[in-house]
Amino acid sequence: xxxxxxxxxxxxxxxxxxxxxxxxxxxxxxxxxxxxxxxxxxxxxxxxxxxxxxxxxxxxxxxxxxxxxxxxxxxxxxxxxxxxxxxxxxxxxxxxxxxxxxxxxxxxxxxxxxxxxxxxxxxxxxxxxxxxxxxxxxxxxxxxxxxxxxxxxxxxxxxxxxxxxxxxxxxxxxxxxxxxxxxxxxxxxxxxxxxxxxxxxxxxxxxxxxxxxxxxxxxxxxxxxxxxxxxxxxxxxxxxxxxxxxxxxxxxxxxxxxxxxxxxxxxxxxxx
DNA sequence: AGCCAGGCCCATT
DNA sequence: AATGGGCATGGC
Numbered sequence: 517x518x519x520x521x522x523x524x525x526x527x528x529x530x531x532x533x534x535x536x537x538x539x540x541x542x543x544x545x546x547x548x549x550x551x552x553x554x555x556x557x558x559x560x561x562x563x564x565x566x567x568x569x570x571x572x573x574x575x576x577x578x579x580x581x582x583x584x585x586x587x588x589x590x591x592x593x594x595x596x597x598x599x600x601x602x603x604x605x606x607x608x609x610x611x612x613x614x615x616x617x618x619x620x621x622x623x624x625x626x627x628x629x630x631x632x633x634x635x636x637x638x639x640x641x642x643x644x645x646x647x648x649x650x651x652x653x654x655x656x657x658x659x660x661x662x663x664x665x666x667x668x669x670x671x672x673x674x675x676x677x678x679x680x681x682x683x684x685x686x687x688x689x690x691x692x693x694x695x696x697x698x699x700x701x702x703x704x705x706x707x708x709x710x711x712x713x714x715x716x717x718x719x720x721x722x723x724x725x726x727x728x729x730x731x732x733x734x735x736x737x738x739x740x741x742x743x744x745x746x747x748x749x750x751x752x753x754x755x756x757x758x759x760x761x762x763x764x765x766x767x768x769x770x771x772x773x774x775x776x777x778x779x780x781x782x783x784x785x786x787x788x
Numbered sequence: 789a790g791c792c793a794g795g796c797c798c799a800t801t
Numbered sequence: 802a803a804t805g806g807g808c809a810t811g812g813c
Binding site for chain 2: 539540626627629630631632633634636637679680683717718719720721722723726739740741742743744758781785
């Protein structure tokens with residue numbers, strides 16, 4: 517098989533460790549020093565990065581879109597820099613990029629993520645892939661909605677999904693049966709898309725925002741989780757509900773909210 | 789050992 | 802519309 521690859525020689529906005537560790541993706545592994553293998557739907561990419569460059573191996577067209585390589589993150593960071601609380605976080609996570617991941621994979625992954633630890637989320641997802649995903653040889657694909665719909669909540673409970681088990685069974689079925697149209701989300705204005713996603717069992721405001729940000733590259737959303745709540749209380753102070761924080765933060769960062777959220781999340785969770 | 793995690797559902801107000 | 806209790810699991 518031919519080995520396609522992309523070389524990223526400007527690392528000012530590309531750090532594979534930061535990209536993978538900022539909580540937007542759960543299917544990846546470190547395979548060596550600066551070496552990672554990454555999976556999305558039925559695809560695999562490998563990345564090696566040193567001081568001078570990053571080399572991404574795999575389908576070039578897919579990799580370019582997946583890593584969002586045609587977007588100017590220098591310009592985004594420049595615009596954000598002028599906004600509140602951004603300077604420090606941008607400095608710490610300068611190599612972060614928002615991936616363009618698969619919407620269905622994001623829906624399932626972030627339902628599992630609710631009130632859960634990242635290492636454990638990874639384990640549950642890995643078991644689902646190994647058991648229900650297509651065998652690609654060296655790895656397994658993410659399961660299709662059809663494959664997931666074959667299983668009931670007892671199955672997902674046995675995989676360790678806990679009280680999210682019925683959410684997975686019900687949501688997979690809704691999508692497999694066509695009661696929920698994953699592609700239709702793309703054409704909806706953000707508020708309608710949020711509302712539509714929240715009609716899925718197990719998807720609330722925070723999970724919907726993660727799906728929109730990481731699965732549809734909708735950046736006018738601001739996922740508020742426990743880490744962002746910590747940041748908010750430190751920076752903004754005062755008591756506020758998640759919904760109030762979300763509204764306030766979007767008021768500050770507007771169309772760049774999704775990017776701002778990732779810099780803040782990573783700065784808090786990875787740093788302190 | 790006990791706290792906590794990329795929160796949501798549902799009943800109640 | 803807004804709040805609060807309950808919730809499976811296992812990493813740390």
